Amino acid sequence: MNSRMKRGALYCVLIIALMMLASCGKSAGNNSNQGANSNQAVSDEAASEETTEAAAEETTSEETTESEESQATRIYKDADGKEVEIPANPQRIVVLEYLGEALAVGAKPIGTAGYLIDAFAGKVDGIQDVGDVPVNLEKITAMNPDLIVSFDGGSDREDRPQLEKVAPFVSIAWNGTLYEHLRAMGDIVGKKDQAEQWIKDYEAKAQSAKEQISSVVPAGSTAVALGIFDKSFYAYEDRNIGHTLYHALGFTPTPKIKEMMEDGEASGAKEISLEVLPEYAKADYLFVMLYGDEKTVNQKYEDLKKMKMWTNIPAVKAGHVYVVGPEWFYYDALTLEWELDETVKMLTAKPE
The missing domain is CATH 3.40.50.1980 (Nitrogenase molybdenum iron protein domain)
Known part of the structure; x- marks a missing residue:
């Protein structure tokens, strides 16, 4: 073999060797990357498991707290x-x-x-x-x-x-x-807290209501609530509609109503006779609540309106008489809130 052929053979062997080395290096790199990727996957999976476990523990803790609160x-x-x-x-x-x-x-x-x-x-x-x-x-x-x-x-x-x-x-x-x-x-x-907030809101509403009626109701005006039942008459103090009149709107109770409020024996209302009704009803504004058999109480009220004792009452003379139904007898937060609105409407409109 001449020298040129020998050199060509050597070049071929050298090239082949270099290619084999490059191939081995690439394989090693791939194996290294695969190992790193594998390690990263294991790490990610472990982290995911830890997060899931932490979330589960948190949920269990919340459920336990809620359960404890409900059982407290x-x-x-x-x-x-x-x-x-x-x-x-x-x-x-x-x-x-x-x-x-x-x-x-x-x-x-x-x-x-x-x-x-x-x-x-x-x-x-x-x-x-x-x-x-x-x-x-x-x-x-x-x-x-x-x-x-x-x-x-x-x-x-x-x-x-x-x-x-x-x-x-x-x-x-x-x-x-x-x-x-x-x-x-x-x-x-x-x-x-909700109870205190309701009271705060109600008092603000009552103040607004006072301002709304101030143009038609003179300061210091007296008011009375009477109940006409099938077989009886009642005068009311500062519960039921009385709360709206005296506490919310600031009407002045008449002497007889004030006596009822001070002795505390009436528990909101007192049965009165027809004979003494004018003494209790002597006010600037009168609210008449009808309760019972509709036909009976309406007739009773019509008969009362024809009596001189009734026509001499200041509120009757002034046309400040307002007739309301049995729903005004309730004494609770929602009814009194509604009642406040209705009373303002009546006082700022034409009376009966």
Whole structure:
């Protein structure tokens, strides 16, 4: 073999060797990258598992906290003086009284008394009728309430022992004021702040109402609310419509009404005879509430309007007599809020 051929052969061997080395280097690089990628995948999977576990632990912790909160209890001393263990955050409440207060603080009950269902038509969707006094104990039991709220009872709440076997039972003082009722309800259902906010909003609304009627109702004007029933007459103090007149709108009670308010014996209203009615009705503004058989009470009122004792009353002479229906007899947060609006409308419009 001549020297040229030898050099060509050597070049071929050298090229082949270089190609083989390059191939090995590339393979090693690939193997290194694959190893790194594999390690990264394992690391990512581990991190993902840790995140999932942390999320699961957090969810479990939240659920445990919510469960503990729903099961937490506290002791509440009610209007009957009984210390009752009640849920700290009740969810399934039955209110046998004070439905207006429960709704005002945002605690919609699952059941309430039948007459309240009728009184709050349009606001009671989803709330079951559990009867009046006595209530439907079997139905309430089936509803599985976690709290029952009513008025302080005596003989009017003889079913309390049976109701206490169904769920914690607490009472609110019947003779309390609107704000006392509202604050008690807020405390019982864990919504004190909502109760205070409602009071704040109501007082602002009352102030606005005073300003609206100031142009037509002279300062210091007296007002009286009378009730005409089938067989009786009633004068009202500062509950029911009286709260709207004296506390919200600032009317002055007449001497007879003031006596009722000070002695505290009337519990909101006092039955009076026809003979003494003019003494109680002697006011600048008169609100007449008709309650009972419609035909009977309307006729009774028509007969009264023909009597001289009636025509001599200052409010009658001035044309400041306003006739209202039985819905004005309720004494609760929502009714009084509605009543405030209605009273302003009547006073700023033409009287009867």
